[in-house]
Amino acid sequence: MIATTVFPGASPSSYAYRSVTGRDLISIQDFSSDELACALELAAAMKARPADFRGILSGKQIVLFFEKPSLRTRLTFEAGINSLGGASFFVDQTQSRLGARESLSDVAHNLERWIDGIVLRTFAHEAVTTMAQHAAIPVINALSDMEHPCQAMADMLTLQQHFGDLRGVRLAYVGDGNNVANSLMLAATSLGASISIGTPRGYEPDAAITEAARELAAVSGASVNVVNDPIEAVAGADAVYTDVWASMGQEDEAANRSKIFAPFQVNQKLFSYAAKHAVFMHCLPAHRGDEVATAVIDSPRSVVFEQAENRLHVQKSILVLLLEGGIHRFPPRSANA
Ligand code: CP
Ligand code: NVA
Numbered sequence: 001m002i003a004t005t006v007f008p009g010a011s012p013s014s015y016a017y018r019s020v021t022g023r024d025l026i027s028i029q030d031f032s033s034d035e036l037a038c039a040l041e042l043a044a045a046m047k048a049r050p051a052d053f054r055g056i057l058s059g060k061q062i063v064l065f066f067e068k069p070s071l072r073t074r075l076t077f078e079a080g081i082n083s084l085g086g087a088s089f090f091v092d093q094t095q096s097r098l099g100a101r102e103s104l105s106d107v108a109h110n111l112e113r114w115i116d117g118i119v120l121r122t123f124a125h126e127a128v129t130t131m132a133q134h135a136a137i138p139v140i141n142a143l144s145d146m147e148h149p150c151q152a153m154a155d156m157l158t159l160q161q162h163f164g165d166l167r168g169v170r171l172a173y174v175g176d177g178n179n180v181a182n183s184l185m186l187a188a189t190s191l192g193a194s195i196s197i198g199t200p201r202g203y204e205p206d207a208a209i210t211e212a213a214r215e216l217a218a219v220s221g222a223s224v225n226v227v228n229d230p231i232e233a234v235a236g237a238d239a240v241y242t243d244v245w246a247s248m249g250q251e252d253e254a255a256n257r258s259k260i261f262a263p264f265q266v267n268q269k270l271f272s273y274a275a276k277h278a279v280f281m282h283c284l285p286a287h288r289g290d291e292v293a294t295a296v297i298d299s300p301r302s303v304v305f306e307q308a309e310n311r312l313h314v315q316k317s318i319l320v321l322l323l324e325g326g327i328h329r330f331p332p333r334s335a336n337a
Pocket of ligand 2: 180285
């Protein structure tokens with residue numbers, strides 16, 4: 001898409017801001033670790049000083065196509081776009097798949113004539129990559145069966161704000177090696193946090209993504225550990241993360257999965273193997289009594305609503321970066337930022 005422009009005297013941050021303009025966010029791998037760090041820096045600034053960024057997306061039109069239900073993702077995109085002065089259009093695709101009525105490439109070539117950005121929640125990851133391949137405007141993955149990058153970036157902001165620095169943080173994820181686990185593994189290792197994943201045998205995260213995360217970890221000084229023992233995964237962790245055992249589209253498997261995943265429930269006993277200061281994380285929606293016990297998710301150690309809040313700030317940052325929402329108009333950093 002649009003070529004990177006490096007302008008004289010650019011700071012590392014402004015370089016990375018500029019370098020993502022016009023690109024897509026389909027996988028966490030679409031951003032370098034510097035670009036991810038800059039997106040989090042901008043998100044933190046937007047969270048601290050939202051009024052400074054009002055109007056920054058004025059004149060921008062963004063469409064949201066969702067094949068699956070959503071509370072957080074839909075509303076944080078819509079509220080975020082609105083608060084930045086842009087316009088959003090929600091298209092409910094839960095009754096028929098995107099591409100059922102006409103080809104994805106024709107949809108893409110229509111949208112690029114009217115709209116500035118596309119946000120997609122799909123079943124098939126390929127629907128997002130195909131849209132991105134054909135549309136000359138940025139495409140953002142708002143969850144596919146393979147990845148949930150906006151969630152993982154919000155989770156990294158949550159950990160960063162809690163621990164101060166992601167490097168050295170040890171994150172444990174227990175449960176299903178799903179879209180959330182895949183993006184989490186990539187985001188953590190890209191930013192220097194180590195991750196230990198505990199799943200039942202046969203439910204490990206995607207093999208290619210695990211390999212990519214190991215490569216990112218080798219560069220950032222982090223590590224990736226995939227095991228089939230929940231206690232081994234959680235031992236000594238600074239944060240313990242879980243997600244539903246049956247993702248959207250896997251409802252038919254829910255009863256069977258409940259039996260298979262039962263030893264991976266994050267209850268007080270399993271949580272007690274983590275560090276004393278450990279926090280509990282969940283992307284939500286949660287099923288109390290299945291993947292997490294009420295006593296853990298509703299305890300003072302739980303940061304699930306910080307994660308949910310940070311979806312808003314991170315997605316505002318992503319939109320501004322990809323859509324070049326008045327980058328030149330960014331307020332100067334305050335002296336103590
Ligand atoms: N965590 C998350 O993506 O929530 P929704 O499915 O409600 O958007
Ligand atoms: N893994 C879950 C995440 C929901 C936000 C799903 O895909 O349904």
